[in-house]
Amino acid sequence: MRNMFVEIIDGTASIFKGLAVTGKNMFRRPVTIEYPFKKAAMTERFRGLVDLDPKKCIGCFQCVKICPTAALSLTTTMDPTTKSRTPKTFCFNGEICCFCGFCAEVCPVGAIGMNKRYEVAYFKRDAFSAIDLMRPEKYDHFGKTGVEKGHS
Numbered sequence: 001m002r003n004m005f006v007e008i009i010d011g012t013a014s015i016f017k018g019l020a021v022t023g024k025n026m027f028r029r030p031v032t033i034e035y036p037f038k039k040a041a042m043t044e045r046f047r048g049l050v051d052l053d054p055k056k057c058i059g060c061f062q063c064v065k066i067c068p069t070a071a072l073s074l075t076t077t078m079d080p081t082t083k084s085r086t087p088k089t090f091c092f093n094g095e096i097c098c099f100c101g102f103c104a105e106v107c108p109v110g111a112i113g114m115n116k117r118y119e120v121a122y123f124k125r126d127a128f129s130a131i132d133l134m135r136p137e138k139y140d141h142f143g144k145t146g147v148e149k150g151h152s
Ligand code: SF4
Pocket: 050, 063, 066, 067, 068, 069, 070, 071, 072, 096, 097, 098, 099, 100, 101, 102, 103, 104
């Protein structure tokens, strides 16, 4: 008989505990968003896809040399008068990139960086494995995602 009373009291107390938690959270702002209709803003330090500003690149190959997975391939042309280099072709293989960000860190002129894209599913494999970094519209097939800051 005593056990039954203890169980009733415990059960009632736990109901009120549960109701207290519900009541506390009922008027809070939701922490979830209605993805894909609403999209989360990526943080400043988020590392998305490798992106390039070809006008800034001086063809020094430092990003290519430091890349641990050989995901970047670059060819350059040299101006015979000024001896300055510019990129001729610059290819990025997103399939083997480990998103370490070393290429962005080492670039002396800030020409290469990581954008904020996180929706990168597509129907063709080469949409991700053979990205021509020289083309401004290189990532348009993935659509606009996240907060595009810096390199987009
Ligand atoms: S993020 Fe890392 S793995 Fe990817 S291209 Fe840059 S250096 Fe290479």
